[in-house]
Amino acid sequence: MALDAGTLVYRPDAPIEHMWVVLSGRLAIRRLEGGPRKMMEWRGGDVTGLLPYSRLRTAIGEIQVEESAEAFRLHQDHFPEMIRDCYDMTAVIVHLMLDRARHFTKNQLQADKMASLGRLAAGLAHELNNPASAVVRSAADLLSRLPGHEAAFQALGAVGLSPEAQAAFGGAAGRCAARPGAVESPLQRAGREDEL
Numbered sequence: 001m002a003l004d005a006g007t008l009v010y011r012p013d014a015p016i017e018h019m020w021v022v023l024s025g026r027l028a029i030r031r032l033e034g035g036p037r038k039m040m041e042w043r044g045g046d047v048t049g050l051l052p053y054s055r056l057r058t059a060i061g062e063i064q065v066e067e068s069a070e071a072f073r074l075h076q077d078h079f080p081e082m083i084r085d086c087y088d089m090t091a092v093i094v095h096l097m098l099d100r101a102r103h104f105t106k107n108q109l110q111a112d113k114m115a116s117l118g119r120l121a122a123g124l125a126h127e128l129n130n131p132a133s134a135v136v137r138s139a140a141d142l143l144s145r146l147p148g149h150e151a152a153f154q155a156l157g158a159v160g161l162s163p164e165a166q167a168a169f170g171g172a173a174g175r176c177a178a179r180p181g182a183v184e185s186p187l188q189r190a191g192r193e194d195e196l
Contacts, residue, residue: 001073003027003065010059018073019093020049025069031061031111039107040100041066051097052079052090060104131187138186 003009003025010016012032020027020042027048028041039061042048048063050056074082083090161169 001071003069003071005065005068007065008062009065010063012061013058015058016050016056017076018049019047019051019076019079021072021074022046022048023070023072025065025071026067027063027069027071028066029059029061029063036062037111040103047093047096048100049073050076051093051100052083053094054097134186134190137190141186141189 005025009020009027022042022044024044026041026043029039030036031039156169
């Protein structure tokens, strides 16, 4: 059977009733969930599709011809005869089936690991973003307050306070700073601003 490049051999979940022996060209299977991802490909000499003793019933992805191909197709109704008359061929196919199962399991584990890594990275980015945003807000707040503090210090210096008045001022400032709740962390202040 001749197959042109781009031919869709199986859609996901389509019933599979044939064993395919690829004589030339190239076929590939792609999983579509989470974006198309090539899982495996078959070239001349490879066997795919339904195999004797396989529990596969439907396609697990989209199987498409990537390079013009020729393939031999054998319906599952002929499997008992093949098993009886071609024992060596059946043994080779069973080993292929086991290799294919290992390959697909490994591929699925890799996809699961990548998905977990993506979730971890998203969570980490979120956790890093919160303190970074607080730092940016605090820095902006500090920059906006510096001119006012500078003006206040200049005005205080211009008054010419006596040493006793300066000591009283320092004591009042110390009591204000020591009062619980008088000095808030940037995160506490940001939280209160969000509440407001």
